[in-house]
Amino acid sequence: MASKIRQAGWYRALAFTILGIAVCIGLSTGLRAAFGLNPVYDGTAVLQISLLMVPIFFLGGIGCFDYWLRWASGRKVVDDHADHGAKSWKDYFKVNTDHKVIGIQYICVSFFFMFVGGLMAMLVRAELAAPGRQFVDPNTYNGLFSVHATLLIFLFVIPVFAGIANYVLPLMIGAPDMAFPRLNALSFWMLPLAGVMMLLSFLAPGGSFAAGWTAYAPLSVDAPIGQAFFTIAVQFAGASSIATALNFLVTIITMRAPGMTFFRMPLLVWANFSTSLLVVIATPFIAASQFMVLLDRALGFNFFNPAGGGDVLMYQHVFWFYSHPAVYIMMLPGFGIISEVLATRARKPVFGYRMMAFSLLAIVLLGFTVWAHHMFVSGMPNWVRIPMMATTAIIAIPTGIKIFSWVATLWRGVLKMDTPMLWATGFIAMFTLGGISGVMLAMVPLDIHVSDTYFIVAHIHYVLFGGSLFTIFAGIYFWFPKMTGRMFNEKLGKIHFWLTFVFFNLTFAPMHLIGVQGMPRRVSDYAEQFATWNMIISISSFILGLSSLLFLYNMVASWRSGPKASSNPWNSLTIEWQVSSPPPIFNFDTIPSVVGGPYEYGVPGAVHAIVGDPAKDLVPAGAGATEGHS
């Protein structure tokens, strides 16, 4: 037992967690005694300090810091790769430095939270099936939609993209791993902590956090203690995504294979490069906004207290300066996935490759200039609305470049309409609809009319469900053979797509109508006149929810006993498909050499990269000696 506690792992994590709680109680009472506060023991204070510090103790216990602490104390550290790669399923529950293991960990954890968050959406729809009160009281209802949105944004869409990229990106650029494998592990382990913290808020006195995922001050400052769970969990999710983004940027910049110039990188790599720039620059703003809320809540600061001279609108400015770029953080990696799938399944080069890359960077830049379009009715100075309307409409240009380039990629291609391709083409249609309602919302007069109605709910689900989630499904189906070494059930995949596609539209399209008619969002009750549509929406949403079980079954069953996948089932050119499925533990024996563009489909004899030992496989003996460190 004692040796188990000394070793990094779950036993030590449990011991450290208990130790952490004890330290927090001691710290809180000690400080309160030192400042002469009465009573010395204050449950709220202990809880807030614990939320901040206990996760760090847990991370120490599970073993995220062991190597660094050994190194920092000047002891000998050995890179024996003992924690690299998974030999059994148990290794997925340990700190691991292999980007492939971390990618799977990310994907599984975020899909777990997708199902939990989706279940909350089902409860929301059950409550809204008819006017009046059905199942939950208004406060619980507020908590349900708040946690639903927060989980799906911070614990699903953002991290699942990080997971897919974690798995695929180093392989794509011909790197043996990420630049900082231990930081990568730490980024992952912060994530489930944030998710568990958000779920634990339901146990807090006064209920879970219920101020929406936007958590506007001063509501979030005055709300019951459940709100602190949001405030602090977002810090961990944010730290996790900043660390991952930094890792991606350094990996892409410093670890590309010889010959892999920026304009030979697959667009998925470009997309994650752009996303990571957004994350590194924007995410500190939400961290700051939540720090300020926490300081107001816990220590009586006056940032958002009008009586003390604070500025309530300032919260919205700081929050949206992150959260508008965040919608691109939740979309750009999906753009990358779609480019990969379309080119491979249409057997054509991506149309306008360079413009695709530049439009990503344009979205990054423009994404920072539009934040106040979320605040047209907030009471900010009226003149600010006009430039924000203009910049928002301008974003449609780079996004339009992408949509038209994808359509042009399909033009006269040899389309193979299998599951990943269905999701990709479905994405183009749905995201275009979501984009069009987005441009409508950029127009100040229309926005004033539909602010806080179901039109907004419809728009956000068309871009995040019809947009991001469709790209996630496309990506998961596309790389499933690479990640697991097995093929998924094609028939079930197609049924999953058509069920989702039809019932997604039946769920969210009517929301445009009832939104324009004035049904307010974030309210658990509504007027009689919306009853019919809401019943239709609720029934559709239940079928939509059930269709995801088909996906779950397909993934689990195929992973266990699907037919073996070949190394390159899609006949793709990019590097990750040139190694075995799943890839070898260190990805490559020797670093591949890149000799051409990534999408030269239809060009006879085109090769993107030479993978494997060139001396043995392709090049005459003796010519392989110069390979490697150019």
Next chain:
Amino acid sequence: MEAAAIPAPAAQDDHHHGPPVANQSSRVNSEVLGILLFIISEIMLFGAFFAAYFFIRVVNADGWPPGAGLPVAVAATNAAILLSSSVTMHWTDVSAKRGNQAGMRIGIVTTFLLGCTFLFIQINEYLHLGFTPKTSASASVFFGLTGLHGAHVIIGLLLLWMSAVRIFKGKVGPANYKGLEVPGIYWHFVDAMWIVVFTTIYVL
């Protein structure tokens, strides 16, 4: 033919006991690039607090300075202390590159002590200001910005402590000074940020 023609290496290669050496595709060292990107992130964190400063002092016109007045002379002295620690940090770096063990040791200890002095003076200033964050929004902004900077000084000191331990164990030298260079870059950032905080809070 397409890429499918290229044979993929047969399944897992078990006799291989380590990753291939990654290709270095940029002249920038990965650790240095990592800390620079982290510093960009940190600058944005300060940027958000400066946004709060802007909204509360300029847009909302809550009275500035908070309280009866800020001890500018004390803060200026403190700025000088922190800046001189940047000089000693640089000296430590140079000593490491030249393999000057004594220089490294004196340099890192001096830097560390100067950082501690800064923190000590800052806390002492807090205790004698005559206002608290609860007093007003301007006071909150004052404590928010200087406190955020103070927290970064603490992080910087922790990093310097690690470097110091490694220096005194003889682990740092001309061939191996990344573990000193990276905390050094961070320390310079903490110092430079103080100039900005000092100017906006105390001078303007």
